[in-house]
Amino acid sequence: MEHISDADFLDIINIVKLQYGYDFTGYVQASLKRRVLRFMGRTNILTLFDLKHQLVNNSDLFTQLVQYITVNVTEMFRDPPFYRTLREDVLPKLAAYPNIKIWHAGCATGEEVYSMAILLQETGLLNRTKLYASDLNPMNLERAAAGILPLDNMKDYTYNYIQSGGLADFSNYYTARYDNVIIKKELRTQINFFQHNLVTDTVFNEFQLICCRNVFIYFNRDLQSHVLNLFYDSLSPRGYLALGIKESMRIADVHGKFETVNGPHKIYRRKV
């Protein structure tokens, strides 16, 4: 099969919404359709009729579909200059608060929030910071909370860490075990992992910094606007918002509520 009509696509979205409560209506259609088609290829589902039938009757298939269509690619110290800016410009400002709350929305398997924990430890802020890390996908959260990462990735992550201005021995932050590493306990205990869907869930706390990187690119303009308003309402006055390097705040109704702190690294600040 090479194509999904808009009507079939809508049927699939509606089944998922009614049956499981996940709303993918506001995701960029072209890329979502491509992923659904690839998923059908991988799972040997030959017709859309069969896909719809199985989605209604087989929750395991739905779990596999979510795992496939939510893009889970991540890495530690991804886009190292972004972390350098956090280290040099943003965290020193947050240091003025007696207690700091940071939310990583769309944290995938945890690499981003563990990078933040390392930065906070190196800047002396970790013990007065609470980190909240959320994702739509429970399988990602389970892996993230375990703090176990493939040993093979550590070479690239060490390089990223050094590029981001890190001066310590990166291997101090994990213990190697066979083919994996486990992130040190003192970094893990400050992080609260939990499920939160940016489409349907609401404000749950007030933060000095929200990171939502490489999630927006999958959302259409209306959904981006909805989520930016959710972040505005979740930030303390003058709180920071970081988006991914390929993302930006072009949405008219929220643009005026934020000022740009660092354009290339997509760091913004709530105005009041």
Ligand SMILES: C[S@@+](CC[C@H](N)C(=O)[O-])C[C@H]1O[C@@H](n2cnc3c(N)ncnc32)[C@H](O)[C@@H]1O
């Ligand atoms: C490409 S990963 C980005 C991970 C990390 N922020 C980074 O930049 O490395 C995108 C993540 O967004 C999550 N996601 C997608 N839609 C979401 C939603 N509606 N609410 C919360 N998380 C969502 C996916 O499950 C996935 O883990």
